[in-house]
Amino acid sequence: MGNTPFIVCRCEEVTLEQIIEVIERYHCSSRETKLRTRAGMGICGGRTCRPLIDRLTGQMDAEKAAYSLPLKVQPPVRPISFGEWGRGS
Amino acid sequence: MSYGRIENHPILGPLPETRRVCFLFDGRPIEAREGESIAAALLANGIRTLRAHEEQGTPRGIYCNIGHCMECRITIEGVSGFRACLSLASDGLDVCSGIVLPTPFQPAKLREGDAYE
Amino acid sequence: MIDRLDLIVIGAGPAGLSAAIASARCGLRVLVLDEFPRPGGRLLGQLHQEPDGFWWNGIKEAQQLVRQASENSVDIRTGVSVTALEQIGQTGWKIWTNRGPFSAKHVLIATGAAESACPLPGWTLPGVMSIGAAQVMTNVQRVRVGNRGVVVGMNVLSMAIVSELRLAGIELAAIVLPPKNPLNVRASDPGDVLRSLLRFAHLAPNALFRFGASFLGNSLMQRMALKLYPRRGIRMWNTPLQLRRSAVEIVGGSCVEGVRIADIDSEGVPIPGTERLIEADFVCIAGGLYPLAELAAVAGCPFRYAPELGGHVPAHDESMRTPLQGLYVAGNITGVESAKVAIAQGQVAGLSIAIDSGVPDSPTETELQTAMHRVKQMRRDALIQFDPDITACRNRMYGTNDAIG
Numbered sequence: 001m002g003n004t005p006f007i008v009c010r011c012e013e014v015t016l017e018q019i020i021e022v023i024e025r026y027h028c029s030s031r032e033t034k035l036r037t038r039a040g041m042g043i044c045g046g047r048t049c050r051p052l053i054d055r056l057t058g059q060m061d062a063e064k065a066a067y068s069l070p071l072k073v074q075p076p077v078r079p080i081s082f083g084e085w086g087r088g089s
Numbered sequence: 090m091s092y093g094r095i096e097n098h099p100i101l102g103p104l105p106e107t108r109r110v111c112f113l114f115d116g117r118p119i120e121a122r123e124g125e126s127i128a129a130a131l132l133a134n135g136i137r138t139l140r141a142h143e144e145q146g147t148p149r150g151i152y153c154n155i156g157h158c159m160e161c162r163i164t165i166e167g168v169s170g171f172r173a174c175l176s177l178a179s180d181g182l183d184v185c186s187g188i189v190l191p192t193p194f195q196p197a198k199l200r201e202g203d204a205y206e
Numbered sequence: 207m208i209d210r211l212d213l214i215v216i217g218a219g220p221a222g223l224s225a226a227i228a229s230a231r232c233g234l235r236v237l238v239l240d241e242f243p244r245p246g247g248r249l250l251g252q253l254h255q256e257p258d259g260f261w262w263n264g265i266k267e268a269q270q271l272v273r274q275a276s277e278n279s280v281d282i283r284t285g286v287s288v289t290a291l292e293q294i295g296q297t298g299w300k301i302w303t304n305r306g307p308f309s310a311k312h313v314l315i316a317t318g319a320a321e322s323a324c325p326l327p328g329w330t331l332p333g334v335m336s337i338g339a340a341q342v343m344t345n346v347q348r349v350r351v352g353n354r355g356v357v358v359g360m361n362v363l364s365m366a367i368v369s370e371l372r373l374a375g376i377e378l379a380a381i382v383l384p385p386k387n388p389l390n391v392r393a394s395d396p397g398d399v400l401r402s403l404l405r406f407a408h409l410a411p412n413a414l415f416r417f418g419a420s421f422l423g424n425s426l427m428q429r430m431a432l433k434l435y436p437r438r439g440i441r442m443w444n445t446p447l448q449l450r451r452s453a454v455e456i457v458g459g460s461c462v463e464g465v466r467i468a469d470i471d472s473e474g475v476p477i478p479g480t481e482r483l484i485e486a487d488f489v490c491i492a493g494g495l496y497p498l499a500e501l502a503a504v505a506g507c508p509f510r511y512a513p514e515l516g517g518h519v520p521a522h523d524e525s526m527r528t529p530l531q532g533l534y535v536a537g538n539i540t541g542v543e544s545a546k547v548a549i550a551q552g553q554v555a556g557l558s559i560a561i562d563s564g565v566p567d568s569p570t571e572t573e574l575q576t577a578m579h580r581v582k583q584m585r586r587d588a589l590i591q592f593d594p595d596i597t598a599c600r601n602r603m604y605g606t607n608d609a610i611g
Contacts, residue, residue: 004455006327008389010152010160013145016325016387044159048152051322051496051517052389066511069518073503075290076302078241079159079170084304085289095348095374100253100261104348126243129347137332137461148460150332154339155248156241156287157320157498174339175285177243 009049011042023056030057030070043079046071092135112182121178128154128161128173139163139173140187149187162187211237211310212563214301216288216501219247220545221537221552222316223271223282228556228577230278233565237308238280239301241287244346245272247318248338248538249545251345253370256589264545265346271549291505298532299505312532312559315501316552319516319538322493324359324384324393328456329491337492341367344374352488356465357381358453359492360399362406362590365442367492372443379484381445382467383452384493386474393493394474396449397432403449404431405594432472454481456489465489495542495592505533514599515541516592524578524604526555527562534559543596544588550581 005015014037022028022036030053033039040046040053054070076085096104108123114131121130128151131139137150139161152160154174161173164185173184213229215222218240226236244250246268254262275282283305290302291313298311321336328334333352335343337359340351354377357364368381386394393399432449439446454466454476469480495516499509502520507528509518519540522528526536536555537548554577557569585597593599601607 004327006325006455007330008325010149010158010330013142013147016389020388042159043162044157045500047157047159047320047498047500048323052325054517055389068509069499069503073500075504077500077504078287078289078304080287080289080304081170084306085302092350092352095344095350098345098348098374100263100373101265101345101348124243125347125349129343129349132343132351133349139332142330147330148332149330150461151335151339151343153321153336154342158336175241175243 009039012038014039110180114184130178143190146189213312214310215314217316218245221548224549224552225556226280227274228553229560230280232560233567236280238282239286251341314534316537317498319495320498324390324493333462334489337367337490340490355488356486357490364492378445382448497539514593514595525558542592547584550584553577
């Protein structure tokens with residue numbers, strides 16, 4: 001009971017088991033977990049699963065996380081076409 | 090199954106009168122209230138599946154309904170990536186659900202020397 | 207095209223609109239951007255009855271703010287998604303959007319909060335939505351989210367929205383805890399959840415709170431409360447609040463067909479042999495809120511981690527200034543609180559920005575102090591405290607004290 005695999009990152013369909021396995025094997029931060037599993041790397045920019053990943057890697061990120069977000073935010077924070085992105089820059 | 094609208098609300102009152110508009114969802118005509126989101130109009134008409142996950146093909150519908158989660162992506166007038174929860178229904182709009190994409194980069198299909206394009 | 211702007215506000219919610227009004231009243235030229243089709247942010251959809259019987263309707267509150275903003279020549283544009291922002295030397299900020307770039311000397315980020323999830327098997331099925339999604343669909347779009355639902359997660363937000371769904375005549379089969387897993391540690395612990403619910407016992411008008419109020423004393427009493435809590439739940443708004451049951455998985459083929467639930471022990475662990483299926487055609491996931499601060503991160507603003515405020519918040523002081531020149535924050539991005547606190551914070555931000563821009567009608571330092579004082583009052587008088595330690599946490603962050611006077 002309760003052992004059914006389930007998705008944490010909806011965009012990239014990464015499961016809890018996959019994320020935990022990577023964190024345990026590599027003892028990694030949120031950022032490294034994201035790079036290794038693709039969780040948080042999808043089109044929503046991690047808006048749904050970012051706090052969840054941070055929760056799982058809490059121990060690893062504790063010291064740094066007091067002053068910055070464990071997972072870096074990259075612009076654009078909303079998907080945008082290349083045409084629109086290029087306008088005005 | 091009946092979904093439909095909340096016509097009368099004990100505090101918010103009756104649903105205000107608005108003009109009706111009609112758009113197409115995967116070729117099927119959908120009646121909407123002018124000024125409402127495509128997601129709301131589809132749900133009122135009993136449609137909850139808005140796309141299939143691009144790789145796995147699992148069905149998806151609205152999740153956050155305010156533009157954060159990107160789950161309700163649809164194609165409008167041939168342009169993909171619109172959020173159904175933020176896009177307004179209007180007369181004659183051609184809306185399509187999101188579909189499974191081909192996955193050209195599956196390892197088995199990559200031969201040595203293949204260039205990424 | 208806009209000639210010259212003094213302030214761009216990102217987010218047309220309670221904080222953003224009130225900041226725009228306050229600064230425009232001082233003579234600033236203000237543009238408010240929001241990606242939702244209607245201004246109001248998450249005011250839209252909020253609906254509750256005050257202790258004096260008055261129905262507080264977020265849609266009306268939003269309309270009032272929008273009217274005041276228009277009266278003061280604030281330019282509100284909806285359907286505009288901000289994608290990035292950048293500090294341009296000493297001259298101010300450049301904002302990128304899906305409708306082209308904008309520039310202004312000052313920027314207020316008032317992007318509010320996003321919902322946290324409590325994931326479980328089956329939560330990607332159509333028909334599963336965040337509880338906030340159901341609130342907007344019900345009260346703003348006036349569309350029925352389904353015929354019979356299950357709410358997974360018990361917290362302030364979900365309780366408030368459950369009452370709104372019931373008010374609109376939406377049937378809920380049960381409210382249950384999320385399954386115990388490494389993502390839902392506290393939210394799946396019946397003792398923790400009961401303690402947090404008991405903090406709202408003063409809102410009394412129903413069975414749970416009458417039940418809970420008698421156990422409010424020490425932790426021994428609270429442990430007893432959990433033991434005495436009926437397995438089938440206590441009915442609230444005619445919906446069983448099942449503190450001793452948790453969801454195991456959401457089932458369905460192409461959309462939600464039901465939720466498998468199980469009785470749980472005092473640690474939240476399912477008791478073997480107690481599983482049953484509740485039929486439902488929609489499920490609301492209620493994991494609470496966290497400050498949505500991604501644009502502050504892109505701007506290069508430092509952060510502070512404050513679990514009492516919902517997570518990471520951009521560093522800021524009581525006047526809503528961040529350490530970056532010309533960048534301000536207000537509302538739930540600074541910590542999850544009620545809309546009334548957000549409105550008061552917006553007024554503070556608007557006044558700070560007016561002072562910093564040195565307009566002829568610049569507010570006085572006393573006016574700013576008064577506005578900051580009002581935030582504390584609003585916080586103290588709020589019906590709902592999202593966390594019991596918000597005031598203490600704010601005081602630590604701002605170097606202030608409790609005195610309200």
